[in-house]
Amino acid sequence: MADKQGFLTKEGGSIKTWRKRWCVLKNGSIYYSKNANSCELGTIHLKNVTNVVQSQRKKKNLFEVETPDRTYYMKATSPDEMQSWINILNKTLAKMKSSASAGQPTKERVGVEDFDLLNVIGKGSFGKVLQVRKKDTGMIYAMKVLNKKNIVERNEVDHTRAEKNILQKLVHPFLINLNYSFQTDDKLYFIMDYINGGELFFHLQNEEKFDLARVRFYCAEIVCGLEYLHNCGVMYRDLKPENILLTADGHICLTDYGISKEGLLSDDDRTATFCGTPEYLAPEILKGEAYGKAIDWWSFGTLVFEMLSGLPPFYSSDIRIMYNNIMTQKLVFTPQFTQESRDFITALLERDPNKRLKDAKVIKSHKFFAGIDWEKCVRKELVPPFIPPVKGKNDTSQVDAGFLAETAKLSAENHTSKLSSSLQKNFEDFTFVNDNEHLMHKNL
Known part of the structure; x- marks a missing residue:
């Protein structure tokens, strides 16, 4: 989910014009576009940012996002909104620097062993979806599990690649967010946000x-x-x-x-x-x-x-x-x-x-x-007419009881379900960690 989003007025790069841009702070980067439904995104990676401060230039509600190559000038709609952006950007920067100083890698290696399996929350012809908890952080996610052999036999390799590409690239308030993807010899795994208000x-x-x-x-x-x-x-x-x-x-x-x-x-x-x-x-x-x-x-x-x-x-x-x-x-x-x-x-x-x-x-x-x-x-500012009755981030009360009745487990790997090395090539580059590197770098 986005840490913060909203419109800012941004100064252009080579052409110093001011343009209104929809900005989304997510996974250690600011993604900006013409509006919330535009796919033409530019990206400011916070790992390259050295400073975020209120600007001394004579423009109201202006703050600076400084990198070694360029200083981005962003104008908020009010003093409070400007301060809100400055605060959350600096908080995010501090977390990133703390992780770096502790020797944590920017891209962690993640596998099925890093998650506790809690509940079955969905099933379909594709496989199943599990509610899981990441062991080191306690964060709750949804884990979608696909069987490679089934994908190949049903000629759905291209569909699976497309699903991963779409999840990996797109950022929008009303689309599910992908956090990790990885694989074993026989399965593919998508780790997505756990949305606990239930299916429509x-x-x-x-x-x-x-x-x-x-x-x-x-x-x-x-x-x-x-x-x-x-x-x-x-x-x-x-x-x-x-x-x-x-x-x-x-x-x-x-x-x-x-x-x-x-x-x-x-x-x-x-x-x-x-x-x-x-x-x-x-x-x-x-x-x-x-x-x-x-x-x-x-x-x-x-x-x-x-x-x-x-x-x-x-x-x-x-x-x-x-x-x-x-x-x-x-x-x-x-x-x-x-x-x-x-x-x-x-x-x-x-x-x-x-x-x-x-x-x-x-x-x-x-x-x-x-x-x-x-x-x-x-901007999610319309008041929802119905609020799901959930209590806490791991609540499953809005999940169909038929799914929850099943035991949350993964079938054991066996030699009949494993693919040959030539077929495994279909799933190269499947591994993904949602940090800073997966969206387009086009400057607007």
Whole structure:
């Protein structure tokens, strides 16, 4: 999770113009971009910073971040905000220097033996997710475990690489954060933030449906997350209630990029792999056509309908009937849908992707979102309509009891599950420690 984030006005490098930048302090670096949903990040690594002080230049709320190569001038919105940035940056610097003087390496080597296994908190075709505790710090994380042999046999090596790349590179308030990744001869491990407010699916099952204000709040945060992914060239491909977590303070967090596709930077870029969860598949996927990022907005429309009514719009327990419904069935609304929500969902569930509502800016301006302050939304300043009843960082009360009933253990390695050295090459460079070195270094 970010230590601090918000807008600062930053002086440019070669061209001394002042530009408003969204700044995120995370993992010992400041990442800055044009706005919270822009992927064009520049980076200031705190390991290179020698000093953070209030500037003597005649500008209000100005502070300096000094490095051997350059001094960054950053202007805050108020004296209190300036002091808040100075304090947390100096606190972070002190921690880093303390670790360095104690002889701790910048990049620690981490393996499964460094974690206590606490609970099973999720399962799927990919493997399982465990709640774990890091032995040396006591920090609670979520450990996603994948079997290498299954990945190779199901031809999902590229998907797994993409998942790691996406988790490693992207920084956004509504996306899950990767802390470490490592491997053994037979398994891959992702160590992510433990988000303990429960899956949206869990809460939707318990309550059957949500009121309009709550749906609008979740939808606004999901739109910001999807917009950011799309701006970064990522097609999510698996938006559903099971992949949306609630934080302890009630905000959403998108997780599981196991079938996401990266590298789709242009609106015209297409792919054709048949994948996703049946209830949320767009018609163009079912037709076997090449498709673009518009499929995520179809899934989003399905999700909006489901949150308001309790079921996806074309649902059937018979998957063949459901696919036929997605292709041909008329959209039917029950009385609880307002006119704005009907118009919104209808535009999202347009079967022709060329006519579908798929521009994030247009989506944000729809009457369904009347009254939403989008800058406050992405800063997590909107008040969540529901706060999960959790007690402490290791609370599992919002996890499905069926998962918790299982014993938290890892299957033992055996010779039949190990891969040949040639197949092991598929997983080279998988190891990752989230310190300062993994994001783009492009200066804005």
